[in-house]
Amino acid sequence: MSEQTVAGFVEEWRRAEEDGDPAALEKLLADDFVGVGPRGFLRSRAQWIARYSSGTVRNASFRLSDARVRTYGPTAVVVAAQTQESVNGDADASGAFRFTLVVVRGAGGQVRLAGVHVSPNAAPAAG
Structure with missing residues (x-):
């Protein structure tokens, strides 16, 4: 998988997160996706998507910078800085974070996010 393919995929995922687009995330997340939050909690694919379909999480901005891509055949690991202006329920969830993304190319050739x-x-975060 090329760095360009991974970078394009990550931008597509970033837009889906910023827009809170559950339909886009349905297409982008692997069936066995696992998300680890900033306080160590785990979210399944369904739980990650439900943050937006329920309206609990709303983003005004969701930006990535300083992305570093390493590819390993059909898998890539991306480490990036991330800033967001958002709310989770009634709480301000804005802040600066570091993300590690695991991007995979499945048997059918589709690129998916396996984990974050x-x-x-x-x-x-810079940017």
Whole structure:
């Protein structure tokens, strides 16, 4: 998988997150997707998508910067800085984070997000 393919996929995922688009995320997340939140909680694919379909999470902005892509055949690992202006329910969820994304190309050739791990970023993210 090329770095260009991965970068394009990550941008598509970023837009779906920023827009809170559950239909787009349905297409982008692998069936066995696992998300790890900034406090260590786990979310399944259905739970990750439900944040938006329920209206619980709403983003005004969701930006990535300093993305570093490493490819390993049909798999890529992306580490990036991320900033967001968002709410989770009634709570402000804005902040700066580091993301690790695991991007895979499945047997059918589709590129999917298999996992994401989010960590708080003590220093402001660039960009």
